[in-house]
Amino acid sequence: MGISESLKEKIIIIADTDPSQVVEILSFLKKDGFNNIKIAKDGNKVYDLLRPHYEKPEKIGLIVVGESLPQCNVNEMSMTLSSNEGGIVVPFIILRSDNIKSHTDKSDDFHAKGLIHYMSRPLNYSEFMLVVGFQLSMNYERFLRYKQEDRLINELAERRVVDARLKYLVVHDELTNLLNRQNFERRLRLILKRNNRLHQNGGLLFIDVDLFSLINELEGFDVGDQLLVEIVGIIRQLTSQGDLFARIGSDEFCLFLDNRSAEDIMRFAEKIRKDIYGSRLFIGDACYSASVSIGVSAQNTKKVVYHPGEMISRARQACGMAKENGRNLVKEYNEDSARVQERNKDVYWVPLIRKALVEGKLFLFFQPIVDLVTGDISHYEALIRMRGLDNEIISPIDFIPVAERIGLIHRIDLWVIEQAIDFLAELPPSMSDIALSINLSSVAFQDSSLLPTIKEKIDLSWVNAQRITFEITETVAVDKVEQTRELITKIRALGCKFALDDFGAGFCSFNYLKSFPVDYIKIDGQFIRNLINDDTDQVLVRSMVEVAKKLGKKTIAEYVETPDAIRKLREIGIDLGQGYIFGKPQMKLLSKKNISLTDLMNEKKPSNRKLLKIDTYTK
Ligand code: C2E
Ligand code: MG
Ligand code: MG
Numbered sequence: 001m002g003i004s005e006s007l008k009e010k011i012i013i014i015a016d017t018d019p020s021q022v023v024e025i026l027s028f029l030k031k032d033g034f035n036n037i038k039i040a041k042d043g044n045k046v047y048d049l050l051r052p053h054y055e056k057p058e059k060i061g062l063i064v065v066g067e068s069l070p071q072c073n074v075n076e077m078s079m080t081l082s083s084n085e086g087g088i089v090v091p092f093i094i095l096r097s098d099n100i101k102s103h104t105d106k107s108d109d110f111h112a113k114g115l116i117h118y119m120s121r122p123l124n125y126s127e128f129m130l131v132v133g134f135q136l137s138m139n140y141e142r143f144l145r146y147k148q149e150d151r152l153i154n155e156l157a158e159r160r161v162v163d164a165r166l167k168y169l170v171v172h173d174e175l176t177n178l179l180n181r182q183n184f185e186r187r188l189r190l191i192l193k194r195n196n197r198l199h200q201n202g203g204l205l206f207i208d209v210d211l212f213s214l215i216n217e218l219e220g221f222d223v224g225d226q227l228l229v230e231i232v233g234i235i236r237q238l239t240s241q242g243d244l245f246a247r248i249g250s251d252e253f254c255l256f257l258d259n260r261s262a263e264d265i266m267r268f269a270e271k272i273r274k275d276i277y278g279s280r281l282f283i284g285d286a287c288y289s290a291s292v293s294i295g296v297s298a299q300n301t302k303k304v305v306y307h308p309g310e311m312i313s314r315a316r317q318a319c320g321m322a323k324e325n326g327r328n329l330v331k332e333y334n335e336d337s338a339r340v341q342e343r344n345k346d347v348y349w350v351p352l353i354r355k356a357l358v359e360g361k362l363f364l365f366f367q368p369i370v371d372l373v374t375g376d377i378s379h380y381e382a383l384i385r386m387r388g389l390d391n392e393i394i395s396p397i398d399f400i401p402v403a404e405r406i407g408l409i410h411r412i413d414l415w416v417i418e419q420a421i422d423f424l425a426e427l428p429p430s431m432s433d434i435a436l437s438i439n440l441s442s443v444a445f446q447d448s449s450l451l452p453t454i455k456e457k458i459d460l461s462w463v464n465a466q467r468i469t470f471e472i473t474e475t476v477a478v479d480k481v482e483q484t485r486e487l488i489t490k491i492r493a494l495g496c497k498f499a500l501d502d503f504g505a506g507f508c509s510f511n512y513l514k515s516f517p518v519d520y521i522k523i524d525g526q527f528i529r530n531l532i533n534d535d536t537d538q539v540l541v542r543s544m545v546e547v548a549k550k551l552g553k554k555t556i557a558e559y560v561e562t563p564d565a566i567r568k569l570r571e572i573g574i575d576l577g578q579g580y581i582f583g584k585p586q587m588k589l590l591s592k593k594n595i596s597l598t599d600l601m602n603e604k605k606p607s608n609r610k611l612l613k614i615d616t617y618t619k
Pocket of ligand 1: 400558
C-alpha cells in the first residue's frame with residue numbers, strides 16, 4: 001500500500017526521549033519521502049507544535065510518541081487528540097516501552113484502537129511504514145467525510161444542487177446515527193487490506209432483527225423505529241472505539257470487530273444475541289422483547305478476503321442460515337454448508353423449472369400502472385408465475401434466482417417476451433391501446449438471441465413496439481455497461497421503451513441512470529411503503545423525482561397501498577403508481593380503463609393495526 005504524495009506533505013511529530021529511536025524513525029520516514037517532520041522532547045512541546053495548526057488541523061498527519069514521554073500522560077493525550085470529533089483530530093502511533101510489555105505473545109505486538117496504534121520495539125521498517133500509511137489514510141478519509149458533509153449541508157441551505165439532499169442522506173443513517181453501507185464499506189476496505197498484509201484477524205457480524213416486518217406491520221413504524229434504536233443502544237454498549245458499526249438495511253446491521261480471534265468474535269456475537277434477547281424494551285407504555293439472528297464471517301489468515309462486499313455477503317448468508325434454523329441464533333459462515341444449501345435448493349427447483357418450461361406451467365399475471373393525475377391505466381406489468389406440483393401458484397422470488405444461477409433464465413426471458421407480445425397481439429381492437437411492461441433478468445443482455453427474438457416477434461405480430469416497455473434492474477453487470485447500452489439503444493430504435501426497475505435499492509442507481517437511456521424510473525417499493533411516516537423516504541423520493549424531471553424521465557412508484565400514499569405521491573409529483581390499492585397482479589386485465597382516484601382517496605381504509613403486541617409482558 002504505497003503512501004500517496006499528498007499525505008507525505010503532512011506534518012509528522014516524533015515525540016520521544018530516546019535519540020536512537022528518534023533517528024531510526026526519522027530515517028524510516030525520510031526514506032519514504034516524508035520531509036515535514038518535527039521532533040518533541042516532552043508533552044508540552046507536542047502541544048506547542050500543534051497550537052499554530054488549530055485552524056487547519058488537516059495539516060497535521062500523525063504523532064509518533066514514546067509511551068513514557070515526560071510531562072505527559074500519553075494515553076490521555078492520545079485519547080483526547082484522536083477522538084475529538086469537532087476540533088483537531090490526529091492519529092497516533094504509540095511506541096511501547098520495552099520494560100512494560102514483553103514480546104512473548106506475537107499477536108499482542110500490534111494493537112489498534114480507533115486512530116491509536118500501539119507498536120512494540122524494535123521497529124521493523126515495512127511494518128512501521130504500513131501503519132503510518134494506514135493511519136494517515138484513515139484520518140484523511142475521516143477529514144474528507146467531514147468536509148463533504150459540511151459542503152453538503154451548505155448546499156442544502158442554499159437549495160442549489162438538486163441531489164445534495166440525497167447525497168447527504170446517503171452518508172448518514174438518520175435514525176441510528178450509525179455509518180451507512182457506503183461509508184462502512186469504504187472503511188472496511190482499508191482495514192481488510194491492512195489486516196491481509198499484517199496477517200491480522202478480524203470478523204464481521206451481520207445482525208438482522210427477527211420478525212421486524214411483522215413488528216412494523218402490527219405495531220406501526222414508530223414502534224419499529226424505536227425498537228431499532230433500543231437494539232442499537234444495546235449493541236453500542238458492548239462495542240469499543242475501534243469497532244465499525246453500520247446500518248446497512250432497514251433492520252440489518254453490520255459490525256466489524258478488528259484484531260480479534262475467531263473464537264472471540266463468536267463469543268462476542270453470542271453476547272449480543274443474549275443481551276438483546278434478555279432485554280425488555282420499553283416503548284411508550286408497552287414492553288417488548290426482541291431477538292436477532294447473527295451471521296459471522298471471520299477474516300482469517302488462511303482464507304484471504306479482499307473485498308468488503310464479499311465479507312458482508314458471507315456474513316449475510318450465515319445470518320440466513322441462523323434464520324432458517326429458527327432465529328435468535330448465531331451462525332458462522334462455512335463455505336461448505338453454504339454451497340450445500342444452495343445446491344439443495346437448486347436440486348429441488350431445477351427439474352420443476354425445466355418441467356414448467358416444457359409442460360406450459362408458466363403463465364403471466366398482470367398488474368395495472370396508473371396515471372396519478374388522471375387515473376387512466378397507463379399500462380400493465382407482466383409478472384411471471386409458475387404452477388407447482390399441487391397446482392399451487394409459485395412466486396418468481398422462489399424460482400427466478402435459481403434459474404439465474406443455472407442459466408435457465410435465458411429461456412424464461414425469451415418465453416416471457418414471446419408470451420407478452422402474443423398476449424398484446426390477441427387483444428381485441430377495442431384494447432389496441434393497452435401496453436405492457438416486461439421484466440428482463442439481469443443477464444438477459446448476455447443472450448445474443450435477445451434482440452433478434454424481440455425484432456422478429458414484433459415484425460410478425462404487427463404489435464406496435466410503443467406498447468412494449470422492458471424493465472431492467474441495476475444488477476446489470478458493471479463490466480458489461482457498454483454492451484448493455486448498445487443493446488438498449490438498438491431495442492429502443494425498434495420503438496420499445498425502457499424502465500429502470502427498483503430504482504434507489506442499490507447505491508449505484510444514479511450511475512445507472514446516467515449510463516442507460518431509459519424512459520421510466522420505477523422507484524423501489526421500500527421507499528414508498530413507509531412514505532407517509534418516514535421523513536427520510538419523503539426527502540429521498542422528492543430528490544429522485546427532481547432528478548428524473550431534470551432528465552426528462554417519468555417516475556413510477558411501486559407498492560402504493562393506501563389512500564394517504566396516493567395523496568402524498570401526487571403532492572410530490574410522481575407520474576404513475578402501481579400497487580395493491582389499484583389492483584393486485586392477476587390473470588386478467590381490468591375491465592375499466594380508468595380508476596377513480598377521488599373515490600380511492602376518499603375511501604375510509606379500516607385500520608389494520610391490531611391490538612396484539614409481540615410478546616408483551618404483563619408484570
Ligand atoms: P418487480 O419487477 O419489482 O415487481 C414488482 C413486485 O411487487 C411484484 O412481485 C408485485 O406483485 C409486487 N407488488 C406490486 N404492488 C405491490 C403492493 O402494493 N404491495 C406489495 N406487497 N407488493 C406489491 P412479484 O410478482 O412477486 O415479482 C417479484 C419480482 O420477480 C419482480 O419484481 C421481478 O424482479 C421478478 N419477476 C417477476 N416477473 C418476472 C419475469 O417475467 N421475468 C423476470 N426475469 N423477472 C420477473
Ligand atoms: Mg418490475
Ligand atoms: Mg420493481
